[in-house]
Amino acid sequence: MELDRTRPLWRQIAAVIISRIEDGTYPAGSRVPSALEISTEFGVVNATASKAMRHVREAGYTRGEVGLGTFVREDQPEGN
Template structure:
């Protein structure tokens, strides 16, 4: 069984929300507060999963939601970037 490191970042612990929504909210907050400014590349799913204490697929689902909302764009082979029109 694969073990993930202890959670480093605090994500809201609202049990009514699934983990991917909590991760999406945390990433959205980082975009809003400038931690990830427009044009910057998001860390990959594996490092974010380790940071949040979730599976990489959970991070992927959270990032897919951010893409759907236009907050980030993905470029195959290059990564996921914060959209410039925040």
């Protein structure tokens, strides 16, 4: 996927992840890719991918489970 290098990359990546959750690419309860997998997919450093994933979690779309990964929440935020 081609990113617009004139805008914050983490915001663009977070928007893609949220879009994938909303369209069912990552269904409720499923594991989302790790920051390392995201950094590889988008060609960014791990810190950028981590920031994007943190934003997705803080927006209420995902939850983390220590040692297992990050999963799509069953109860999605409304109006996002």
